[in-house]
Amino acid sequence: MGFFDRKAKCSVCGKETGLNRYRIADKRWVCPSCFELAGFTKVKPLDKPIQKMTAIEIQEIIEKNGEFDQEIGPEANKRTTALLRSAKKQLSDEKIMYWVYGVYKTKSLGNDTIRNGLFIATERQIFFYAERFTGFETESFPFSNISSLEIGKGLTGHKINIIASGNKSEMYGINYGQVDQFVEYARSKIGKSSSTPFAPVSVDVAEQLRKYKSLLDDGIINEEEFIAKKLELLKL
Structure with missing residues (x-):
């Protein structure tokens, strides 16, 4: 043929x-x-x-x-499904409970920065994930560190504020995801520590992990080599 x-x-x-x-x-x-x-x-x-x-x-x-x-529910479209699949790779064995997609606002070097991305609620944390031109960006908010979670709604969609360790992180323009379930679930978990606590990861180690993940994505190293390096860096 x-x-x-x-x-x-x-x-x-x-x-x-x-x-x-x-x-x-x-x-x-x-x-x-x-x-x-x-x-x-x-x-x-x-x-x-x-x-x-x-x-x-x-x-x-x-x-x-x-x-x-x-697992991610019928609210996901083609774009958010692709993002959630990519985020899942960074969550290891954590299950995605609920998620929302919007515009994330934070400070970098004293300046406000914004990017489109996901807030994902797992059993341990709220996990931020966004794709960048050269890779991806993540941020973790363990429930044990969150003091409160605020919700509002404006002309551009819902808004969620996370107050953790004295800092506020904001996502606005939320028009995709499971907003009500996300907020209700997250509030029920606030202040509770995970039975499997997070190991502290330094910024340098995190950067090294991103570098090796990029090498894996580019096919320069294989999955086995990446896992070995990850275990070495995290000293597991």
């Missing part, structure tokens, strides 16, 4: 697909729908080239993504 044959059968869903199909291992094909359900995009580099993936591997990814879609 040649590449320019008009029709081929998708090895994942079994449906016929046209020329916009994708070649996978064993000279088989996958249709655009299954390609998208697996979380692949034409512009985002894959951890493993799709040409080397089997139909079974892609099906497993689709099933796993289906479970993740249930």
